[in-house]
Structure formats: structure tokens, C-alpha cells
Amino acid sequence: MPAGTATVLETRSLVKRFGGLAATDDVSLKVERGARHALIGPNGAGKTTLINLLTGVLEPTSGTIALDGADITHLAPHRRVRRGVVRTFQINQLFNALTPLQSLALAVSVHLGRSARWWRPLGSDPRVVESTERLLTQFRLADVMNQTVGELAYGKRRLLEIATALACEPRVLLLDEPVAGVPEGERQEIFETINALPADVSILLIEHDMDLVFNFARRVTVLVNGAVFAEGDVATISNDPRVKAVYLGEDVHG
Numbered sequence: 001m002p003a004g005t006a007t008v009l010e011t012r013s014l015v016k017r018f019g020g021l022a023a024t025d026d027v028s029l030k031v032e033r034g035a036r037h038a039l040i041g042p043n044g045a046g047k048t049t050l051i052n053l054l055t056g057v058l059e060p061t062s063g064t065i066a067l068d069g070a071d072i073t074h075l076a077p078h079r080r081v082r083r084g085v086v087r088t089f090q091i092n093q094l095f096n097a098l099t100p101l102q103s104l105a106l107a108v109s110v111h112l113g114r115s116a117r118w119w120r121p122l123g124s125d126p127r128v129v130e131s132t133e134r135l136l137t138q139f140r141l142a143d144v145m146n147q148t149v150g151e152l153a154y155g156k157r158r159l160l161e162i163a164t165a166l167a168c169e170p171r172v173l174l175l176d177e178p179v180a181g182v183p184e185g186e187r188q189e190i191f192e193t194i195n196a197l198p199a200d201v202s203i204l205l206i207e208h209d210m211d212l213v214f215n216f217a218r219r220v221t222v223l224v225n226g227a228v229f230a231e232g233d234v235a236t237i238s239n240d241p242r243v244k245a246v247y248l249g250e251d252v253h254g
């Protein structure tokens, strides 16, 4: 890791074309160490495509991606996870029949390289137990740790999804719409938990909910038609009439 570098994840002139459409159009983005950075934009702006490029699910048409100065543009997704680029898991990747305790113990033991001995009781490894207990407390899952995932409230499942990502000890956490679909009454708990994530984890949040964006983020990048439309601190972006117009347009036209 180069000393004194503030940027942890950087894209340079990143392009992803689907036929004639540039879903990612010359995006140069810097995520600073310890960032609370939000990526916003109307439907179809290219947010998901950019996340898929960062995680290695998609190969860019051109441009580069660097992690701590090292080129990872062509690195396989699982190797990026090993290097600390982790996205929140989709809810349908949780196992409904497992409990939060079992899910997290499994995630922690895989991360710690204990999966080759999976037949041994997970509770017999002190490091697995300690990390699992910490995650259950941090993500307010201790009181439901023995219920099956299928029985959990939607908000709790979301918390488990984020906790599972944290079990991989990410350097960069890509949080993909953490409150999407979560009922109003369960959002506050997610907001608070996200705000309490460790300061040394750099976070890029993809989000539609402006309350969450403006409460959480210190820096905001606005994507429109695949390209960076505006970037700045929260005050600048929230007062930018061009950004307001983009969102107003989306409201009007659905």
C-alpha cells in the first residue's frame, strides 16, 4: 500500500458499452480512505453497472480500476473480495433456513479460512465465536439470532446482509440500496447501524433515498446517462439546481 495515499479505490476513464449504449461513460471516480461517499442518479443512470464493474462481475470496455494504487481491472470477483472490495449481498443470497447466528458464523469461518473444516462445530473456534458475537451485537441481531432468516422482519434481514459483508473485513464496502423495500418503521435502525460502521472502512453507498444520502454521506457523485453529472460535498449537491432538476424530472416522468 503506497504510503500517504488518501485514495483507496479509483476508476479512470471507465467505459462499459452494451451495444450502442454507454451504461458507464468515461467515469473517473475516487473513493477516499474512510469515505462516506454516495453514488446517486435517476433510474438507468448506470449505478448498478458501475458497482458490477467495481466488483468484477462485468469487464469494462475500456478504462482502469485501482485499489490502493494496484490495478485490479481484470481481477476475478472473489479475488477482489479477498483484497477487501466487498458489496452487500442480495437478500436472496441469505439462506432462509439458517439463523443469523449460523449465517454469520459461517461467513466469518469462510473468511478466516476455516471452511475446510466445516464439519467441526463452528462454536469450537474462539475467533469465529468472538467475531460472530461482535457482529450480532453491532447489527442489533442478538435478540433474533436463533430465529430462522425466513422468519425475520425485512429490516433485520437487511442488517444481516450488511453484517455478512462486514464479516469479510472489507477495506471498501459497496452498500447497495440498504433501505430499498424496507418499511418506514424499520429504516431508522438501519440508518443508525450504517452511521456506526467502523471509520476505517471506506464506504460507497448507492441509494435512492435522499434522507439517507444526505444524513450519511460527506461526498456525493451524481450519475446521469452513465456519466458523472456532478460531484461535491453534501451541501453543494443538495443545493445544486441542476441536480434538483434531474430528480424533479424523474418524479414527474416516473
Ligand SMILES: Nc1ncnc2c1ncn2[C@@H]1O[C@H](COP(=O)(O)OP(=O)(O)OP(=O)(O)O)[C@@H](O)[C@H]1O
Pocket (backbone or CB within 6 Å): 018, 021, 023, 041, 042, 043, 044, 045, 046, 047, 048, 049, 050
Ligand atoms: N446487461 C445489459 N445489457 C444491456 N443493457 C444494459 C445491461 N445492464 C444495464 N443496461 C442498461 O444500462 C443502463 C444503466 O443501467 P443500470 O442498471 O446500471 O442503472 P441504475 O442507475 O442502476 O438504474 P436503477 O436505479 O434503475 O437500478 C440502462 O439503460 C440499462 O438498460
